[in-house]
Amino acid sequence: MIGMNLKYLRKKHRYSQEDIAEKLNVSRQSVAKWENEESLPDVIKCIELARLFETTVEMLMICSFEDIDISSENEQESDDGKYVFGIVKVGERGQIVIPKLARKVFDIKSGDRMLVLGDKTRGIAVAKIKGLFSKDFK
Numbered sequence: 264m265i266g267m268n269l270k271y272l273r274k275k276h277r278y279s280q281e282d283i284a285e286k287l288n289v290s291r292q293s294v295a296k297w298e299n300e301e302s303l304p305d306v307i308k309c310i311e312l313a314r315l316f317e318t319t320v321e322m323l324m325i326c327s328f329e330d331i332d333i334s335s336e337n338e339q340e341s342d343d344g345k346y347v348f349g350i351v352k353v354g355e356r357g358q359i360v361i362p363k364l365a366r367k368v369f370d371i372k373s374g375d376r377m378l379v380l381g382d383k384t385r386g387i388a389v390a391k392i393k394g395l396f397s398k399d400f401k
Contacts, residue, residue, distance in 0.1 A: 264324060264325060265297065265300070265303065265304075265309075265323055265324055266297055266298045266299055266300035267298075267300075268322075268323050268324075269283075269294075269297055269298050269312065269323070270298040272316045272318075273294075273298075276316065280294040280295055280298070283312075283315075286311075286315060287308055287311050287312070287315075289308065306320075309323060309324075361389075369391055370391075371391055375391055375392075375393065376391075376392040376393070377389050377390065377391060377392065378390045378391075378392050
């Protein structure tokens with residue numbers, strides 16, 4: 264799984280194998296072997312790769328980035344109103360950072376009130392309160 268993810272993320276970020284090798288101080292052949300799953304990067308290199316691609320080691324190892332097609336803030340807005348804004352990390356106190364494109368699309372600003380909904384089988388949703396109901400909550 265990590266090889267497929269590395270290749271996908273490298274191409275998505277428009278890096279060559281040589282670029283990755285230079286950033287991680289390894290050979291291009293090492294990067295090629297990781298992508299072809301002929302060998303695995305050591306733990307330190309996994310951490311460096313996760314930082315480079317702004318993800319976590321766990322996501323590199325177990326997630327299929329091709330299946331979720333994470334969006335970057337530089338991509339165009341969706342014509343059909345459907346978005347995947349990317350992956351965020353929950354902070355120690357349970358905070359999440361809403362990606363810049365999501366804040367732009369939904370006009371979310373500092374101080375706005377958000378409604379958090381959840382369903383154990385379907386997940387969690389966050390909605391801006393203003394305009395959600397006929398009368399805003401005060």
